[in-house]
Amino acid sequence: MIVRRHRSAALLAAVALTLTLSCKFEPFTPELHYSLNGPVVEKNPDLQGDPGAQAQLAGVLEMLVGTPKDPRFLALKDWDFDPNYWGEDLVKKDENALAALIASNRAAYREQIASIEAGDFENVFQPRFADDLWRWWLALKAEKAGDAAALKEEGVKLFSEYYPSLSNSAAFYRNQCFHCHGTEGGGNGSTSRFLNPRPRDYRPGKFKFTALKGKSRPRHEDVYRVLTEGVYTTAMPSFRRFTDAQLHGLVDYVRLLAIRGETEILLASFYTSDEGLSLESVQENYGDVVAKWRGASKQVIAAEDIPAVTPERLAHGRTLFMTPGEKGGANCVSCHGTSGRGDGASAFEVDPLTKETRRVKDEWGNEISVRDLTRGVFRFGRRPIDLYRRIYAGINGTPMPEHIGMTVTEDGKQHPMTESDIWDLAFFVRTLSVHEATVAAAPSHH
Ligand code: HEC
Ligand code: HEC
Numbered sequence: 001m002i003v004r005r006h007r008s009a010a011l012l013a014a015v016a017l018t019l020t021l022s023c024k025f026e027p028f029t030p031e032l033h034y035s036l037n038g039p040v041v042e043k044n045p046d047l048q049g050d051p052g053a054q055a056q057l058a059g060v061l062e063m064l065v066g067t068p069k070d071p072r073f074l075a076l077k078d079w080d081f082d083p084n085y086w087g088e089d090l091v092k093k094d095e096n097a098l099a100a101l102i103a104s105n106r107a108a109y110r111e112q113i114a115s116i117e118a119g120d121f122e123n124v125f126q127p128r129f130a131d132d133l134w135r136w137w138l139a140l141k142a143e144k145a146g147d148a149a150a151l152k153e154e155g156v157k158l159f160s161e162y163y164p165s166l167s168n169s170a171a172f173y174r175n176q177c178f179h180c181h182g183t184e185g186g187g188n189g190s191t192s193r194f195l196n197p198r199p200r201d202y203r204p205g206k207f208k209f210t211a212l213k214g215k216s217r218p219r220h221e222d223v224y225r226v227l228t229e230g231v232y233t234t235a236m237p238s239f240r241r242f243t244d245a246q247l248h249g250l251v252d253y254v255r256l257l258a259i260r261g262e263t264e265i266l267l268a269s270f271y272t273s274d275e276g277l278s279l280e281s282v283q284e285n286y287g288d289v290v291a292k293w294r295g296a297s298k299q300v301i302a303a304e305d306i307p308a309v310t311p312e313r314l315a316h317g318r319t320l321f322m323t324p325g326e327k328g329g330a331n332c333v334s335c336h337g338t339s340g341r342g343d344g345a346s347a348f349e350v351d352p353l354t355k356e357t358r359r360v361k362d363e364w365g366n367e368i369s370v371r372d373l374t375r376g377v378f379r380f381g382r383r384p385i386d387l388y389r390r391i392y393a394g395i396n397g398t399p400m401p402e403h404i405g406m407t408v409t410e411d412g413k414q415h416p417m418t419e420s421d422i423w424d425l426a427f428f429v430r431t432l433s434v435h436e437a438t439v440a441a442a443p444s445h446h
Contacts, residue, residue: 032069034061034184037203040265046273053276057267060277064286065260068174068183071166073256076287083290087252088163090220102160104244109159116155119148124155129175129246132168133159162245166256169249177250180235185257187364195235198366202254203261205292206363206397209380213393213404216299217258217292223251231379255293262289301389307420309427317428320408320421328409330417330425335370335399340432342370346399363397370399376433387426392419 036058041047047054066072073083081089091097106113108127115123121141126134136158144151164172174183180199182189187201200207206215209231210222227247230238239247266285267277307313322338323329337344347370348357359367371377380386394402403425405416 033067034058034260037184037186037261037264037268040268044268044271047268047271050273053271053273056277057264057271060267060282061260061264064263064282065256066166068170069167071170071253071256073166073259074286076283079290081294084166086255087220087248091163091248092161101163101244101248105160105162108243109162113156113159116152116159119152121148121151121155129172130162130164130168131171132165133162164245164249166249166252169246169253172246173250173253176239185254185261191235196366197234197368198364199235201261201364202258203265204363204397205258205262205289207258208395208397210296210393210396211301211389212296212299213301213402214299215393215396217296219296219300220248220251220255222296223254224248226380227251229381233377233379259286259289259293262292301392303385303388303419306384306388307423313424314428314431316421317424317426319410320417320425321428323408328414330403330406330408330421332425336373337370340373340429342372344370346370360399362399368398373429373432382430384423384426384430387429388422391425391429392422 036054041054041057047057064074075082075084091101112124112127115121124137137155140154140158141151144154173181177189179189179191180195181187181202182192182199185200185202187199189199192199205217207218207222209226210216210218212219212222224247226236227239227250229240230236239250263286266289267282270281271277320330321332321336323331324333325331333344334346335344336342337347347360349360350356351358359369362368376382378386378390380390390400392402392404394400403417404419404422407414408417408421409415
């Protein structure tokens with residue numbers, strides 16, 4: 001065994017911790033510490049203006065997920081898995097994912113692997129963005145000095161099966177994502193205020209682009225897909241140029257930030273000066289948040305048989321789309337408008353303060369445009385199955401609602417919308433961008 005892994009060391013004994021921290025509040029260096037979620041702290045009068053209480057919250061969060069330099073999940077005693085190896089365990093259990101990882105590593109570290117195979121150990125050079133791999137290699141080299149055969153075999157394996165540590169991925173995140181998404185994943189990096197839509201704030205645990213129902217947390221592969229594809233027509237770029245391992249590592253780190261952020265929101269919401277934060281409630285809330293991420297794969301919207309597109313289905317989809325809620329329809333028209341341009345009446349609202357009409361807001365508090373469906377811009381894929389899933393479950397964090405099971409009235413009878421109805425809507429939506437002329441030419445509201 002080499003020095004590479006110390007799984008058991010990550011299982012810290014939570015009980016050993018006393019949560020009564022000293023009252024010193026030190027301003028954080030953003031690169032090395034996570035800052036607290038300002039607006040969340042401000043909402044609780046017992047936390048706001050009490051540096052000691054804030055330091056306690058910061059300390060608890062650090063106990064749970066570490067620091068940006070050394071991010072590390074606290075693994076609770078009754079867990080049968082170690083979240084510090086969440087993605088790695090997933091990928092290495094999945095034959096296809098593992099094969100892809102190895103192929104990608106072999107391509108990226110082609111030269112290092114060639115040198116090792118040639119026994120030319122001194123000419124293995126340091127790869128970019130993989131300090132941990134480099135450290136593991138140096139340790140292996142020292143350990144196997146004098147045993148060239150073993151060093152060759154284990155060295156090739158090390159580079160081929162490389163999967164980054166959380167701390168390496170955190171450094172990579174600082175390099176690639178931080179200026180948009182911020183140190184804590186608050187979506188508030190230095191370039192964020194120039195962007196519309198804004199970069200995602202991971203902290204509430206709301207992610208838009210999943211194949212899941214019930215506002216579920218994303219699965220590993222959902223976030224992975226966002227990183228490879230980017231989000232079309234937004235500032236979120238594709239990171240396909242990086243290796244598989246690097247992308248998996250980023251997914252792991254995004255998950256850590258999201259878990260930290262959601263736990264923080266929960267803990268901050270019920271902190272009281274009298275009670276402080278009890279160890280039980282900390283563990284319980286942290287456990288609940290982690291469980292939401294663990295349960296994601298149970299929420300997949302399955303779709304084995306995609307029906308054939310027929311004129312009847314398109315016509316039905318159109319009727320559902322165009323018929324307002326008060327007439328028993330699916331009510332898409334209220335937001336997307338009769339022309340599908342995203343200019344329905346519910347796309348706008350009157351600002352309670354300024355009394356001006358503006359776009360509706362999403363759950364992160366930013367104004368959001370109802371999509372112009374005539375442009376054919378679909379941010380999480382344009383395959384029928386992608387649209388089906390969007391319409392089925394809605395878009396988490398936005399006004400776009402879930403539609404499966406919604407009550408509609410057809411031929412004078414009420415019924416909950418079925419999978420078949422959702423397919424009809426998906427098929428119809430696709431025609432909006434290709435055959436705009438087939439859409440009612442009725443004037444839009446704005
Ligand atoms: C130039 C700015 C920018 C950079 C750099 C950037 N992002 Fe984003 N990111 C965005 C924007 C904007 C969105 C929101 C898109 C939307 O709401 O449709 C986003 C959304 C996301 C989402 C949310 C997906 C969902 O399902 O809701 C994830 C995850 C994400 N980014 C991860 C990353 C990671 C990891 C990196 C670094 C490797 C990164 N981003 C770099 C701008 C950026
Ligand atoms: C309450 C307002 C509202 C209603 C009702 C609504 N939508 Fe949306 N829809 C939105 C918003 C807002 C977006 C843009 C979300 C974003 O950009 O993240 C959107 C986006 C979409 C998208 C783009 C998905 C993608 O991948 O980018 C499709 C397709 C769509 N809606 C279809 C429908 C259909 C079909 C219905 C009716 C069954 C419907 N919407 C009802 C507000 C609504």
